[in-house]
Amino acid sequence: MHKKIKEIKSNESPPKVIKNLFNKNEINDFLKLYEQLPTTVHNKKQNVIKKRWLIEYGKDLENLFYQRVKNEIGDFKYDNLKTESGNIIYGLFQESYNPIGLHIDGGFNFEDLIYKQTLIPLTPVGSTVIFKNRYYGQSTNFTIDQNELNVKKLNYGQNKRSNAHIGLYGDKPFSSVDHKKYLNHEKIDNLVGLEIDMVYEWELGSMLVFDRTNLHCSSSKIDGKKIGLTTFTKK
Numbered sequence: 001m002h003k004k005i006k007e008i009k010s011n012e013s014p015p016k017v018i019k020n021l022f023n024k025n026e027i028n029d030f031l032k033l034y035e036q037l038p039t040t041v042h043n044k045k046q047n048v049i050k051k052r053w054l055i056e057y058g059k060d061l062e063n064l065f066y067q068r069v070k071n072e073i074g075d076f077k078y079d080n081l082k083t084e085s086g087n088i089i090y091g092l093f094q095e096s097y098n099p100i101g102l103h104i105d106g107g108f109n110f111e112d113l114i115y116k117q118t119l120i121p122l123t124p125v126g127s128t129v130i131f132k133n134r135y136y137g138q139s140t141n142f143t144i145d146q147n148e149l150n151v152k153k154l155n156y157g158q159n160k161r162s163n164a165h166i167g168l169y170g171d172k173p174f175s176s177v178d179h180k181k182y183l184n185h186e187k188i189d190n191l192v193g194l195e196i197d198m199v200y201e202w203e204l205g206s207m208l209v210f211d212r213t214n215l216h217c218s219s220s221k222i223d224g225k226k227i228g229l230t231t232f233t234k235k
């Protein structure tokens with residue numbers, strides 16, 4: 001569990017969408033940067049490509065990005081793990097062909113004062129579901145799939161697997177209407193006690209900001225593939 005829970009909670013706020021934060025050219029610059037970056041992970045089974053925004057790339061864009069984010073959330077530090085040589089990473093580009101399951105991005109250091117995370121869509125179709133429910137542990141994938149729960153060998157920066165969310169938020173079954181509408185890819189029993197706070201419909205130029213403690217996942221809405229840029233912050 002995080003140690004600075006009191007401070008973490010005092011910084012919490014509802015998820016927020018900022019529209020028209022980036023213009024078309026800026027979105028294209030992010031996409032160009034994405035093309036240039038080396039691939040970090042290509043998981044063929046899950047059909048996902050991950051690229052880290054390394055400090056040697058897109059310096060001007062980083063200045064602009066940092067200022068725009070700071071304007072919305074105030075002072076922050078990047079908290080996107082580190083490279084092998086200890087350099088910071090500005091963000092994580094993710095190209096996915098399947099929806100991402102229920103999880104939390106709490107980080108890996110319980111001494112940290114985790115803060116907000118941002119999501120910038122770089123393709124027009126997609127949506128992200130933010131739940132009202134919060135969790136104060138490390139980065140975790142929440143699942144009731146026994147095979148997943150058996151995965152214990154984790155690489156640096158990989159989310160732990162857990163069913164600790166079951167029962168934590170009561171035993172009220174998840175809304176079957178919301179399940180059909182947004183979350184077909186999740187077992188409804190994996191969503192027990194959860195309540196949707198916001199469904200963010202991806203829109204180019206906009207940015208979603210939410211707390212690192214919010215449970216979230218992709219919705220089932222996907223059109224081929226989607227690319228997003230995520231950044232985790234701490235104070």
Ligand SMILES: [Fe+2]
Pocket residue numbers: 103104105216
């Ligand atoms: Fe996430």
